[in-house]
């Protein structure tokens with residue numbers, strides 16, 4: 224046993240998966256990290272039938288009503304059938320996306336000592352970093368480190384590494400602008416005014432988190448997991464990554480690997496959107512796998528309602544569909560607390576809000 228392995232036995236000593244993975248002696252996955260996937264639950268990597276829909280942002284925001292209408296229809300189908308799609312031609316410079324990934328990488332590579340001040344445990348701390356998900360309740364340690372910075376309604380400036388603050392400010396603004404247009408398109412795809420959801424959810428005070436994930440190469444990738452199956456809590460999440468893939472989404476009961484074009488955003492519908500649409504648009508299960516060749520970095524940018532805003536199925540939609548509400552209302556802040564609590568560990572958080580059939 225190496226000294227590194229010895230210290231892992233001593234639970235909370237491992238401040239980052241990076242430190243562990245950097246150890247030259249590491250040739251196998253330590254037991255705390257061992258996560259075995261059900262054999263029926265393996266990814267179906269290369270099935271060309273199964274790639275997420277592509278939404279052309281230039282057409283979605285086109286001045287020609289026909290082009291826009293067509294793309295809105297495609298967007299609606301993507302939300303209904305997949306819950307995931309790829310957004311191209313969005314106008315955010317690829318160089319800015321790369322600079323953001325690079326800034327996050329440099330953060331993760333800071334000496335452990337330098338990251339300590341951000342290792343807090345409160346859900347909505349404006350800047351926090353750590354490893355796994357919540358080491359206090361995780362039954363299996365995750366093969367990832369994270370950095371979460373709240374960028375809206377207040378922008379929080381992380382002052383190290385050099386350049387992070389500037390790049391993250393620009394990246395968060397540009398990404399939010401794309402998310403705002405997607406939200407308008409989704410609203411229209413439901414037959415509502417373009418700004419209906421934004422108004423109902425107090426989007427102008429809405430939450431935006433820059434959530435970077437660092438997944439180092441893993442000696443036995445099939446025996447570990449970056450992030451286990453989960454759904455995202457917000458309205459829409461936009462995700463970018465370095466040149467490594469690893470995201471898998473559940474589609475028609477099968478895990479599908481997501482390969483995205485360089486420079487595109489991978490977008491998914493979150494739990495609040497599923498509540499608003501009374502299950503029409505699905506917040507789909509997804510997971511992050513790890514690999515044995517190189518570090519993967521992803522930046523997920525969840526966008527949600529204002530924290531004090533309760534989410535409920537949209538009355539106009541219920542009326543149109545002749546449905547009753549399937550969910551009780553809960554503020555976004557309470558929902559996030561619930562999702563992070565042991566009660567929701569690895570079970571669908573939405574189930575806690577579902578109206579019981581009687």
Ligand code: OGA
Pocket residue numbers: 434436450455469470471509510511521522523
């Ligand atoms: C997330 C997430 C997937 C990935 O951070 O919520 O699902 O590919 N990440 O990193």
Ligand code: NI
Pocket residue numbers: 453454455509523
């Ligand atoms: Ni996610």
